[in-house]
């Protein structure tokens with residue numbers, strides 16, 4: 001009986017996350033059309049990751065904090081806030097406009113953003129500072145940090161992993177959106193970052209590598225009891241998820257639709273809407 | 276009175292082809308990138324010389340160190356990244372790996388000042404100030420199509436490090452012919468106002484100068500693409516032969532061109548009113564170039580206001596209408 005009730009709850013959460021992820025993609029698509037360009041692929045690759053953290057992870061009542069390290073993903077943050085009902089959908093119309101805090105690359109004044117992290121690979125260190133500060137005060141709130149695969153190329157990311165292990169912090173979880181993209185293409189071609197799992201694990205952290213679109217695996221990574229050290233969840237993702245016509249772009253890092261392309265993209269997106 | 280605007284021609288992306296052309300003539304030159312090839316117009320070079328193209332990924336400190344090491348083996352690296360990352364992110368490496376050793380390489384810093392909508396993390400508003408505090412660093416600030424195309428040839432004889440803040444995409448044609456390191460470009464002569472400008476502030480200054488001239492103000496206009504060395508004699512002469520000076524830059528007023536010109540005033544004992552326009556103790560922020568230039572008082576109309584004030588004129592001169600149409604290109 002109890003297990004059925006719990007099973008129902010798990011299913012409801014899964015459904016909610018899948019729906020929210022679709023909503024994130026939809027908002028990002030609309031903004032890309034309206035603003036004539038946006039970091040759309042990042043919202044496509046990280047949609048489930050954002051939705052899962054904000055549905056079954058981050059607990060606002062406990063004072064949890066979400067830290068976005070690669071700030072160009074901020075469209076995914078705004079879209080998540082809209083899905084949560086914390087930002088009116090009309091706010092997205094201000095995206096990228098002169099003087100608007102709904103910035104293309106958000107800063108600390110932007111909704112849902114804690115820090116100014118458009119100069120990449122600085123967010124994890126700041127998140128570690130927050131987690132350390134909270135532990136020093138006996139504060140039980142958790143810190144959720146999202147980083148990108150390109151950020152693995154900056155030395156600061158590895159300095160941060162080193163300190164994460166050294167201080168034995170368990171009040172922080174790191175999600176890596178491994179979408180195999182950076183400005184000049186795949187990191188495999190630009191500057192190799194593999195084997196990601198083994199490299200991070202060598203620091204003594206609790207690493208797991210999952211399919212970043214697999215809602216069940218994301219939920220487990222969030223809800224499984226903490227290990228002895230901080231958990232780093234490497235999420236293998238697809239930058240064209242939900243809009244496959246973008247898959248063969250030479251530069252998927254920033255998307256401006258070509259004539260006729262948005263209509264195809266929308267049809268693909270609508271076909272994937274969860275029922 | 277509304278001025279009739281002189282038309283400034285815009286040219287798309289002259290840097291990419293110029294780099295290829297330079298590379299053909301200089302087989303010891305290497306092109307380095309920090310995962311910004313597409314955004315720093317180096318893809319044509321990569322296509323033609325894949326073996327001389329080195330992508331270090333997003334790792335600016337490593338990028339500067341590798342470039343410095345390459346010079347020890349006789350290579351001449353040209354490093355491409357955004358100005359903020361070249362200066363703020365890798366400054367100790369710029370000092371210790373490059374400047375102390377006088378490594379003969381070029382650091383190309385894109386997105387000068389307010390020329391990007393990517394916000395404060397990408398707007399290099401302090402790179403000139405930072406590099407002016409690096410001993411021995413040559414500092415250029417190129418925006419005009421001809422100077423962008425000729426910049427590597429202009430630097431060719433310099434056997435030490437140089438920092439070039441450089442505009443990308445559609446760039447203006449301000450003057451003809453190749454640039455010369457240490458030489459100001461005279462865009463107009465006159466004896467009322469000395470107008471000194473750099474980077475995209477120079478297109479604003481051209482618009483302002485046109486309106487001022489039509490209102491009867493005689494304007495000496497110097498466009499500065501070489502900040503170190505500075506064309507001290509020409510600038511001092513222009514200051515001394517006019518009644519007041521306005522310096523306008525796409526940068527903080529602290530430590531940049533305005534500061535360099537004010538140091539010249541002191542060094543040469545010049546006594547004239549001077550107004551510095553640029554970011555005043557402030558970050559740039561979100562928005563388009565025209566919006567940000569206007570917000571921070573670096574636009575043509577602000578230059579006119581500053582000139583009226585410095586010359587003691589009754590305010591009222593208006594910038595021409597075509598100026599804003601062109602600005603939307605950026």
Ligand SMILES: Cc1ncc(C[n+]2csc(CCOP(=O)(O)OP(=O)(O)O)c2C)c(N)n1
Nearest residue numbers: 118119120148149150181182183253310333
């Ligand atoms: C320190 C720093 N260097 C360079 C850049 C320019 N830049 C912006 S995004 C990016 C690629 C980062 O990789 P990733 O976040 O994995 O790319 P994505 O998945 O968004 O394509 C680069 C190099 C930057 N923002 N910060």
